Amino acid sequence: MNTRRILYQFGYRRCADxxxxxxxxxxxxxxxxxxxxxxxxxxxAQRGIPVVLLDDADRIGEGSRGICYAKRTLEILDRLGVADxxxxxxxxxxxxxxxxxxxxxxxxxxxxxxxxxxxxxxxLQQYYLEHALVxxxxxxxxxxxxxxxxxxxxxxxxxxxxxxxxxxxGSYDLDADWVVAADGARSALRGxxxxxxxxxxxxxxxxxxxxxxxxxxxxxxxxxxDPPFHxxxxxxxxxxxxxxxxxxxxxxxxxxxxAEQAPERVIPRIRQMLGHDAFTLEWVSVYTFQCRRLERFVxxxxxxxxxxxxxxxxxxxxxxxxxxxDAENLAWKLAxxxxxxAPESLIDTYDAERSAAADENIGHSTRSTDFIAPRSAxxxxxRDAVLAxxxxxxxxxxxxxxxxxxxxxTYETSLSTPDEDDWSGSARLxxxxxxxxxxxxxxxxxxxxxxxxxxxxxxxxxxxxPPPSGKHVIVIGHxxxxxxxxxxxxxxxxxxxxxxxxxxxHLAARWRHTTAEAIARASNRMKNLxxxx
Amino acid sequence: xSALVTESRFPDPDRAYRALIEAHRGLSDEQSAALNxxxxxxxxxxxxxxxxxxxALALAKQSLEQTRSAPG
Numbered sequence: 001m002n003t004r005r006i007l008y009q010f011g012y013r014r015c016a017d018x019x020x021x022x023x024x025x026x027x028x029x030x031x032x033x034x035x036x037x038x039x040x041x042x043x044x045a046q047r048g049i050p051v052v053l054l055d056d057a058d059r060i061g062e063g064s065r066g067i068c069y070a071k072r073t074l075e076i077l078d079r080l081g082v083a084d085x086x087x088x089x090x091x092x093x094x095x096x097x098x099x100x101x102x103x104x105x106x107x108x109x110x111x112x113x114x115x116x117x118x119x120x121x122x123x124l125q126q127y128y129l130e131h132a133l134v135x136x137x138x139x140x141x142x143x144x145x146x147x148x149x150x151x152x153x154x155x156x157x158x159x160x161x162x163x164x165x166x167x168x169x170g171s172y173d174l175d176a177d178w179v180v181a182a183d184g185a186r187s188a189l190r191g192x193x194x195x196x197x198x199x200x201x202x203x204x205x206x207x208x209x210x211x212x213x214x215x216x217x218x219x220x221x222x223x224x225x226d227p228p229f230h231x232x233x234x235x236x237x238x239x240x241x242x243x244x245x246x247x248x249x250x251x252x253x254x255x256x257x258x259a260e261q262a263p264e265r266v267i268p269r270i271r272q273m274l275g276h277d278a279f280t281l282e283w284v285s286v287y288t289f290q291c292r293r294l295e296r297f298v299x300x301x302x303x304x305x306x307x308x309x310x311x312x313x314x315x316x317x318x319x320x321x322x323x324x325x326d327a328e329n330l331a332w333k334l335a336x337x338x339x340x341x342a343p344e345s346l347i348d349t350y351d352a353e354r355s356a357a358a359d360e361n362i363g364h365s366t367r368s369t370d371f372i373a374p375r376s377a378x379x380x381x382x383r384d385a386v387l388a389x390x391x392x393x394x395x396x397x398x399x400x401x402x403x404x405x406x407x408x409x410t411y412e413t414s415l416s417t418p419d420e421d422d423w424s425g426s427a428r429l430x431x432x433x434x435x436x437x438x439x440x441x442x443x444x445x446x447x448x449x450x451x452x453x454x455x456x457x458x459x460x461x462x463x464x465x466p467p468p469s470g471k472h473v474i475v476i477g478h479x480x481x482x483x484x485x486x487x488x489x490x491x492x493x494x495x496x497x498x499x500x501x502x503x504x505x506h507l508a509a510r511w512r513h514t515t516a517e518a519i520a521r522a523s524n525r526m527k528n529l530x531x532x533x
Numbered sequence: 534x535s536a537l538v539t540e541s542r543f544p545d546p547d548r549a550y551r552a553l554i555e556a557h558r559g560l561s562d563e564q565s566a567a568l569n570x571x572x573x574x575x576x577x578x579x580x581x582x583x584x585x586x587x588x589a590l591a592l593a594k595q596s597l598e599q600t601r602s603a604p605g
Binding site: 377386389395396399 | 566567570571573574575578
């Protein structure tokens with residue numbers, strides 16, 4: 001069980017840089033071809049920035065690992081051109097149920113709202129996502145993936161980084177203006193810079209088993225506190241594609257990781273849970289977890305993203321989702337800085353915005369863990385009291401915490417221009433703008449987020465005055481029609497309303513009525529240019 | 534902004550105290566601890582003000598330390 005099967009194999013290939021007498025220089029080198037590294041590299045390449053992506057392996061192995069991808073992540077993947085294969089294969093779900101013993105405490109519906117292109121969540125084995133990303137990367141002329149290229153040394157210079165890279169044919173050096181370290185929870189680059197990775201360690205052990213079976217369970221997230229089949233602990237059941245089910249069982253702090261992974265231990269537990277034998281084991285892993293982060297994500301020209309920068313417990317699906325949101329936040333900023341459209345200090349706002357997001361995620365995941373795995377008799381009493389009260393009192397139901405599922409962060413950021421007008425609707429300053437079903441002038445359906453794409457965009461609602469000018473302007477009613485009023489409601493739009501949307505689709509500024517000067521100021525501010533004259 | 538009220542509020546504090554004792558009478562320590570846990574959650578929600586709740590937690594912690602450090 002411990003040797004991972006190889007699902008996709010890629011080849012090492014010698015590249016011209018290995019024969020260079022002096023190190024070849026690249027604007028960006030991304031280290032680590034997991035979901036975060038791949039998304040960063042694809043986003044940069046789509047923005048016209050040449051990228052080299054290094055990975056020490058040459059394969060995608062089995063083991064589903066991250067399985068839940070949230071709506072905002074799917075919107076990002078859509079912009080990167082990989083949402084379709086993920087949606088086709090993935091299991092779309094939005095209902096969750098929470099049980100205590102064999103009684104249902106409550107059910108939740110994640111997205112009761114129509115008019116969004118993407119569902120609330122899909123479940124998909126991580127290797128399918130990685131494969132879709134690798135295929136997309138291969139289509140991009142600016143992106144080169146180098147397998148079995150392992151970074152063995154890192155030297156910082158004022159204007160960049162020199163990496164030493166080991167390959168099956170010996171080592172070579174590369175210069176980079178920027179390095180993105182997306183090399184995972186055990187980040188080698190973090191070690192090379194000698195950076196602390198501090199936080200809270202949780203002692204409870206959990207067993208993940210992916211089992212294959214033809215089940216009658218609907219595609220919902222089922223979570224049990226103290227289930228009849230697993231006394232005193234917690235359990236999770238969640239559907240993946242290919243008739244694979246994720247089972248997550250709390251084992252307690254004293255469990256023996258090796259013994260618990262043995263099929264003769266795992267199979268009886270699962271038989272008890274499912275009430276039958278008609279399953280096979282796909283993948284088993286015993287894990288503990290930590291909630292921790294780097295103090296800073298930006299170290300000169302080395303920028304950390306994903307698990308290399310921050311780690312959370314798996315409750316709430318915040319690992320891969322937040323990592324992909326890191327990638328999106330970083331990519332446009334790097335592209336602007338490399339393209340000379342923004343000062344280098346824009347990268348510091350990546351640190352500010354994504355540090356706050358990491359703190360939010362760590363906070364949520366720590367609180368979920370407190371609830372799911374109480375650490376003392378009294379913590380357990382409070383937990384059980386909440387569960388007991390949840391049957392009678394609405395306040396207690398809201399306290400039941402089986403994982404607060406990943407939501408995108410709203411950035412309290414210096415890049416936003418503070419609102420001067422009052423706004424209702426679901427659009428929020430600093431948050432990703434809500435999607436809406438629109439039509440083109442010729443009547444073709446198009447989603448708002450598709451129309452925004454990857455560019456800084458002005459959305460304007462006409463009021464008789466000439467519309468604002470800019471590189472990418474969408475005038476409602478002229479460029480895009482809002483046939484069902486979703487845009488108008490979600491953006492609280494009135495004649496004259498103008499919205500400035502960042503290249504990562506977060507809302508940077510909005511006005512009821514505005515001027516060219518105010519728009520220019522907000523656009524400069526969004527690029528961290530505002531304070532320069 | 535509201536603050537934690539530490540002045541006496543029950544018209545008859547002795548009766549309030551008695552109600553608490555009666556609720557616990559006959560319970561094992563474990564049952565009492567469970568009852569108290571529920572009660573804390575219910576009352577905390579009734580307060581519903583994070584700042585007041587923090588003040589109450591601080592006062593309780595303070596009295597706990599005094600008990601601990603008391604001689605004898």
